Amino acid sequence: MFRTFFRHIWESFKSIRRNGWMSFASISAVTITLLLVGAFLAIILNVTKLADDIANNVNVTVFVETKTAETDVEVVGTELEKINHVESVEFSSKDDQLKNLTESYGDAFNVFDGDTNPLRDAYIVSADEPGNVKEVQEAAEEIPNVEQADYGGDFSDQVFNISSSVQKWGLIGTVILLVVAIFLISNTIRITIMTRKREIQIMRLVGAKNGYIRWPFFLEGAWVGILGAVVPVLAMVFGYDKIFTLFNRDLMKTGYSLMAPGDLVPQVIILMVITGAVIGSLGSVLSMRRFLKI
Known part of the structure; x- marks a missing residue:
């Protein structure tokens, strides 16, 4: 049994060498296909990760009206904590926000100091689940002395839409590439079959089973x-x-990150090798069924 199996392997190598240019064309087609498939997979996985990270880290920023008294600002925080699905409430004064802006964007914001600070006191509200962010935002806007509650909805929605489009069109493109590769491999195997047709007929005459020939x-x-x-x-x-x-x-x-090479590369490599073997085998099976008729 093992001797027969190794003989089949040897015959498959000989056939690849015998049909040099056609084999090279098929291998090249698979190479180009898998390069694009690997690129699509890397993009899809990273965009999906970023979309998930954004979805899981969306906070509601609640801005307090400018002329609100300090005691009323504290009342706003208390009311925010009473909203359903609120996990945490953190106060951020306008001075804290100015400091963060200066650290992030440079000394240009140093012109706003003391009474000239145009920013507003705010609360950073975290929801218990990403799906509840919108509900928390709407409830926060109903609290007295709240000027605006924002969760970056437009930006988040754009990211989610981009993620959905990349996944959909990336999958469609991958399927098209795989079909093309299968077609080219199928043609290569068909030529191999046609060149060995007489040999195959002799093998069948002496009693070789279909599985042995395939x-x-x-x-x-x-x-x-x-x-x-x-x-x-x-x-x-x-x-x-x-x-x-x-x-x-x-x-x-x-605050976000791409997938680390150690997490993404092994997955994509295994998938590409398996995909290469599967589309090659599938192309061979299609050739035998359509043209060999055994």
Whole structure:
């Protein structure tokens, strides 16, 4: 049994070498496909992570009216704590906000000092669940002496819409690329079958079973897919690390981060190798069913 299996493997390698240019074309097609698939996966996973991070870290900023007395400001905080689904309430004075702005954007904001500070006292309200943020924001606006309650709704909605679009179109593009790769591999295997048609007929005449005849072609398609994954795997290992280093430093200043290479790269590599083997094998199966008729 093992001898037969290794013979099938050897025959699949010989077939790839025998059909050099066609095999090279199929491997190249798989390589290009998996490069794009890997890029799509990296983008989709990172955009999804950022959208989840934003969804899980959305706070409601409640601005107190400018001329509100200090005691009334404290009352606003007490009322905010009574709202359903509120997890925490943190006071941020206008001086604290000016300090944060100065640290983030430079000394240009130092012109606003003391009585000239145009900012307002505010409360940072955290909801217990991301889905309850909107409800907390609407309830906060009904409290007396509250001028505005904002949770960055427009920005958050834009991020979520972008995430949804990237996932949808990325999936559609990936499926199209995989179909093209399967088609090219299928044609390569079909040519191999046609060149060995007489050999296959002789094998059937001497009693070879269909499974025995199919295995070399099935393995050939799998090897084409795996060989096509080599370059995409190397590109993911070395390329994503550089991209992460280049962009993540600036992104972390906003409180968010891309997926770490150690979390993303192994997943994508395994998926690309498996995808390469599957589309290669599938292309081989389609060729045998449609053209070999065995």
